[in-house]
Amino acid sequence: MTGPFRPRRLLLLAQLDPERLLSPGSDLTWECTTCNACVDLCPQGMRPPEVAVLLRSRLVEAGRLPEPVNEALKGIYRRGNPWGLPRAERAAWAAGLPLKPYQRGMEWLWFLGCAAAYDPRLQAAARALAKILAHAGLEVGFLGERERCCGEPARRLGEEGLFQMLAEENSAQFNDLGAKKILTACPHGYHAFKNEYPPLKAEVRHYTQLLAELVRDRRLAFSEPEEELRVTYHDPCYLGRHNGIYEEPRLVLESLPGVELIEMPRNRDRSRCCGGGGGRMWAALNEQVRPSELRLQEALETGAEALITACPFCTCHLEEAVKTLNLESEIRVLDLAELVAARLARPGRAGSIELI
Numbered sequence: 001m002t003g004p005f006r007p008r009r010l011l012l013l014a015q016l017d018p019e020r021l022l023s024p025g026s027d028l029t030w031e032c033t034t035c036n037a038c039v040d041l042c043p044q045g046m047r048p049p050e051v052a053v054l055l056r057s058r059l060v061e062a063g064r065l066p067e068p069v070n071e072a073l074k075g076i077y078r079r080g081n082p083w084g085l086p087r088a089e090r091a092a093w094a095a096g097l098p099l100k101p102y103q104r105g106m107e108w109l110w111f112l113g114c115a116a117a118y119d120p121r122l123q124a125a126a127r128a129l130a131k132i133l134a135h136a137g138l139e140v141g142f143l144g145e146r147e148r149c150c151g152e153p154a155r156r157l158g159e160e161g162l163f164q165m166l167a168e169e170n171s172a173q174f175n176d177l178g179a180k181k182i183l184t185a186c187p188h189g190y191h192a193f194k195n196e197y198p199p200l201k202a203e204v205r206h207y208t209q210l211l212a213e214l215v216r217d218r219r220l221a222f223s224e225p226e227e228e229l230r231v232t233y234h235d236p237c238y239l240g241r242h243n244g245i246y247e248e249p250r251l252v253l254e255s256l257p258g259v260e261l262i263e264m265p266r267n268r269d270r271s272r273c274c275g276g277g278g279g280r281m282w283a284a285l286n287e288q289v290r291p292s293e294l295r296l297q298e299a300l301e302t303g304a305e306a307l308i309t310a311c312p313f314c315t316c317h318l319e320e321a322v323k324t325l326n327l328e329s330e331i332r333v334l335d336l337a338e339l340v341a342a343r344l345a346r347p348g349r350a351g352s353i354e355l356i
Helices: 009-014 037-041 048-062 068-080 115-118 122-137 152-156 162-177 187-196 207-216 249-253 291-300 312-324 336-343
Strands: 108-111 140-142 183-184 203-206 228-233 259-263 305-308 332-335
Touching: 009 332, 037 332, 048 152, 048 332, 108 228, 108 291, 108 336, 115 122, 115 312, 122 312, 122 332, 152 162, 152 187, 162 187, 183 187, 183 207, 187 203, 203 207, 207 249, 207 336, 228 249, 249 259, 249 305, 249 312, 249 336, 305 312, 305 336, 312 332
Parallel strands: 108 140, 108 183, 183 203, 228 259, 228 305, 305 332
Antiparallel strands: none
């Protein structure tokens, strides 16, 4: 059972006793979430996340991966997603939505990502975002069965070769389709496309950036709710620390009628990681205290009724913490798109709209 992750210990062992880190029973190599908090704070400019990923790549080369990690990588290679689910099911979430397959000339290509495509909880957030895009009158197409993993989990799990293959295939697909604007629902896909792929011909945006633009341009109309809702916002690491997107989601929240934003003391670049990054969704660690539970406690202390985030991994981990600690009656976890969609004005109707 592991305790809090200590980047300094990882660096010392990597220098003095790397074989200990590479032994089958060691969890330390997998504990790093690559959240970048240690990188921002280190006065010596050290980069522990890069060391962790390098160590994982050595485990890949040696064929000594934990079984859940090995299965995730096989799923990405064989079926284009870490769960190894059928490609034919990738578009099922969009059934009944006014969402069309992407065709050359459309304004936006929406790259959904594996988690939201397959996980029922996250599909609700995807449907909420689809509702918002339709409300704003945007021309958006999605890839459906043509979509494959962005490869970011493979790189963080140490499978650099698989990441490079997916980066090349996805880049070629986007360019062949003539995509000019790519919309992502997941900060991890956003980060990969924007910072780690070969140069794309398309502009890449995370959906929080687009929502902020729609709010500024007054392209979203909201209903007045009967009661106020107190919320707090959790900054996803790959949206915030890695890419500096802090103010856009807050601008959207502050534009919603009846929504009061209460900040946690640790916010923006000081936000605590939910524990889901760095491939840890598939590492299956046995932890004494999960990072998501610590973050949930911070949210509860604000008195907020809802914890809002904008990342599928964060949504999963924070909601699991709510259930583990039996706090469903105290606070709920929502993707930002779910809250925005619930506040949209309905034609010919006024008043509040119940949360999705």
